[in-house]
Amino acid sequence: MKKNYLFGMALMASLAFFSCTNEVIYVHDGESSEQVSDDQIITLQVSNGGDGLTTRAGRPLYSAEAKQSIENVKLWICNDEGSVVFVKEISDWNSDGSKPYTTNGHGRQTTIELTGEDKLAAGTYKIYAVGYSNDSDYDLKNVTDVAEEETFSENIILPVKSEKVSTVNGEEIFAGQLDLTVEAKKGFKTPIILNRQVAGAFAYVKDIPYFDGVKYLKLVASAKNKSLVLGNFNSFDLTGNGSGNEGHVNYVVNGADAANDGNYKYDISKVDLAEWFTTIKDGDSDGLIDVDANWKNGIDSKTDGEKETTFQKGSVFGGDFVIPFAKVDAHQSLTLVLTKEDGTELKSWKVKLAGDVNSAYYWDGSNWTSQTSGETVNNYSLVRNHLYGIGTRMKDNPGEGTDPEPDPDPEDPEDKPESLNNKQELILKVNDNWEVIHGMELE
Template sequence: MKKYFISGAMLAGLMSLAACSNDEGVVADNNGAEQQFTITLASSGDRATRAAADRTLESEAAGQSIEKVTLVVRSQDDGADKNKVVYIHTLDNWNGTATNYDTNGHGKKLTFTIPKADKLGAGSYVVTAVGYNEGNYNLKWPAKGDVLDKNITATTQADAEAKEVFAGEQQFSVKDGKKIEGTDASKAIQSVDVTLHRQVAGAYGYFTSIPAKIGDTEVASIRMVSRSKNTVLTFGSFNSSFTTTTDANVMYMVNGSVPATKTAKFLNGDEANVLFSAQITDWFPGGDKNKDGVYDKKDTNWTNPYTTGSYLKGSVFASNFIVPFSATQGKSTLELQLLDATGNVLYAWPVKLDASNAQVGKTGETASADLFGAGTAMGFAETADVFSLFRNHIYSIGIHKQRTSTTDPETPVPGTDQPTDLSKIQNVVIRVNDNWEALHHMSIDE
């Protein structure tokens, strides 16, 4: 799981929005005239803080690509003003203005100042922090003075795929307008720790030895279809306790809602959505070069269509970020398909989680739309073929870790690069990387 940390130090005390690294940005008192925050967005184990507006899912590495961080602070004191927005601030051009740091992780930090007129008085508060890229989602922010009763949401742009977005929240208090008190009384300087988690799921497929024909019909594309697909993310029911990759703290949460329009079908005719797809000619221009019936490393016309990332010769890769969705009881969740040039399904494999996967047998939850509302347990347990795609989990067929590099693109790096051989029509595995919250293995039925 990738973890992102916000730490804030106020002029008269310290409010830190941090995560696993516990880095605390302490700043000067400044005589109480203003309050300063140091915002730190950090990642443990991955230096890839990208300035680009979008990050494509080109491996299971948990990178980061964030332009803006918005903080929404609400009062928590009982009364008519409970959940009233008392401060809202957006840090623009995060990658361009924040400074790098390399302490207990890797990331960026930035100090900004709350004007004296906006200083937080004595009382209890909660801060919600969202890291995002402009234009990836429709985000409707509250205004200062609004009294909220619902969590903040993000809606995918029309006909657009999901993109990465991060969020988290935590409560804190201000004493006499000076001392900031958080949840860890053992710290000499009180702080509030909040973890920003990835709010989407991820899925990818990494294949080789793809059949060139089914019968007499040429295979033109490969795709993964799903029973469901959602368009709205709810930033609530956060997994604030998850700061290390241990099974005890993994959360099986669906924070997606509002189904997308169906655009595909399962082989049996059931309506479906496309999770990811790849055109064969993007990887093998001109088709099956050596006419041996499979697309693989023996075809000398193989090319990598991506400008970044490296893949084994003879492979095909496809991926997407996904707004999480719940399983449909009694209906298989995913199907891998081969299609002809007109979009007809030529062959399909049912996709399953490995029976030993931790998700099998779990009962997931759906995030509440209400502020601080508890997640609602789903009515049935996850099974090998009927399973949800949960927040901050990545589901993969094959193994492709971060930007695999090799001097010999025909030779896999053990444990790093392992495309699934589709010519054998055998089980295929979906994994979950510990840079995400969990990594799930899936298989294709013969």
Template sequence: MRKQVLFGAALLALGTAVVSSCSKDEVVIDNTPGVETPVEDGVQELILNMNSAGDGLTTRGGRPLYSSEAAQEIDKVVIKIIDRSGSGETNDKVVRSITINNWQEVSKQYTVGGHGRMYTFKLSKDQKVPKGTYEIYAIGYTSTDSSYDFGAYEILDDTNPFSYQTQTLISTTDPEAEEVFAGSIYRITVDADGNFALTDNPENNVLTLHRQVAGVIGYYSNIPTLQAGAPINDYVSAEYNYDEYVEGLKLRLVSSNASNKIVFAGFNSKFTETGEDYMYVVNGSNTNALTTNSIEFADGTEAYSFYEIELAKWFITGDVNHDGLLDVNDNRDKEGNRLDNWISPYSSIENLEFEEGSVFAGKFVIPFQKVKNSPKTLELQLVAENALRHNGGSEVYAAGSIIRSWTINLSSTDPQVKGPDGAGVHARTVSETTGELAVMNPDLEELANSYSIVRNHLYTVGTKGTNDYNPDTDEPQDLSKGQELILKVNDNWELIHKMEVE
């Protein structure tokens, strides 16, 4: 019986807030020192496990972000074995490249947790790597209609030195991120007999792929149509084109910064259970190709748009009861019968449902640093595409006006804001050249109102644990109240922040 190392690549997936332990959703093959597994003579056997612990109208290849439910739909994994022996012709070059195509088809379900997938592949006698020290590096992604182009990574071999990979979004006019996973075993050795040498540190024996992007979810109800304190009766009289104005309203989430480039390095391999060993890593940057397209915060400072929710796509005939709110009462008559005035634009997608009278948006986002001295990172806006006019022609709200806005804060007790010992928290950045982590500018302490968006964390306003509707767990954020909107960070991501609306 020959000792070997099993490379388990666990794709850390979306999970619900009720999941308390995620070890089975992450590191799925534990290579405890001393474990022996049969292997055919003359081969090096590797086992790769993927675990499934935007708005759905996207046409891209990556899966949409509908909830914090466990899922993964990538179809390709490319593994590179890099010579890190320190000398020789192939030092710091790729000596073996292993590609797994059609991941969902060629892999099989494995039983732990009920939703992981596993694929076993072997390096034949002619493909085996010789005695030496190696880094095992892998990226898992969607290969068609993608926001990224991994062509250059796929063909890396011993003719070129290996460098930590980056990806810049293909489109600068529509910079839509999608889910992608990566990780590495930093150093592992092959002995004179051609066997992978097990070590005392399990981290050195398990290849863990973690999500390299962040997620942002907004789930809202009771949406006001006017500024706070505005008398609704004045706007639903015959003097105003109120109905037409409401049809043009949208919710827009804007941010103080944005990224369009990802660095696949500085992996948090220690992270194996949600709520433990999590880190705050910004592995994204802005190449200056991104523009704000004249988007602004309510105070007039420059901003980037994350998502927009056209309210007319949810409330077909608008504010039918003319009470100044878009809510469930616009879809019910006095007897409580449905009027079909509210419908989800995602209604054609199987098992995707929302609370009646709510609206939703979800996006994957490349992480970005907070902006120094910025008073806020995220702001939700109620924007009028159509002007509200007097019949005489004068404008009450001009087209493009920000009618109302809410600051999106982290909770003051969120771990990203305050460490367990009360100390301040600073995010880390990733070096593209060395792959190492470095503390961000010491002036940029993470604050409740001004914070970074970090890798493998999910930021939610409102709660939606699964794609289907569950009245016990679905909790859209009520926008009619003056409370803060809270961001939460949740299971199966390193952290899910439920955020506050102010």
């Protein structure tokens, strides 16, 4: 997965970002530890990346726009034996004790100063921090229950709640760590960078083929993990959306507890075409579902203070966050499928990876192993902080609410659904940052 730049009319995806801000969380805004008399200061700085974004648990994925919706940040400082010596938890992040900032984009920050008994003695430490949502789909006890004087596990395993496993592919969460050396009679300001720990995938398409009884358009994966592993972090401050991160992109499969039901077909997104078209018909006999006076916006995302999510007329969209998974030998990693209501497949497209492919480090159940091998354009892993998508979609509201049904003329290079008409395959093209935006196109 060689890092390329996202071309204007090319397709995209990644859990990296193109414009706007990074999907990262900072502890202070420096690039390295800095002496500040004998003060010990940590500034938690959370980059929202979205003006007026309504914070909500498990935000939906509608584009590659730089956003995140955590409500809580928890920080631990551990000594060189792994024992927790300091804990700080910030709840109601957007209103409790934090204030807006504009460094590197939009977000909120708060400063923590270690004083009195909390002050760190000379020695070596590790700082860990996790940003997560209220009412999460993950079982967060391995985050919320870790208290002072306990031993901290560097590789935190977060299983999806049992009642959510059948419907949840993943949920956005951030984490990171920092090695810290404290010198006697010297203070510090020091950054800890939290990057997104999940992947993302979407299909943004138009010119939907018509078949009698067609009901769903599905983006299907060959594997599904039921637990997320927080570890093997990338501590680099990623910049840009698809650029500026040369040498710093990591390929990590941090999912665990595979579904293993033997069918190798797991829905990432499932678009009900009846929610996008008033009637599923082909009145002009061109082989495609009719659009004129027949199309409607299938996503009702409008909330107080927000504009309605807009899509090009005639298009459909489906996407979700995904717990990263390793390739499954002999099985196509991603497939786009048209089906009837009962699941009968009517037409499918293979999703292929363009350009070079890279091996990925993965969690084997107890350790981070050597890289995966044999990755190909059809048989590839979905890795952490990368976004995989069919079609180009850079913002949730490309029409800025002025036209909920914008026609694609003139075409917007940042909002371009991919045509399914007369196409046989999808191609993934790679760019860096979310960490990487993988654009898929049809051939």
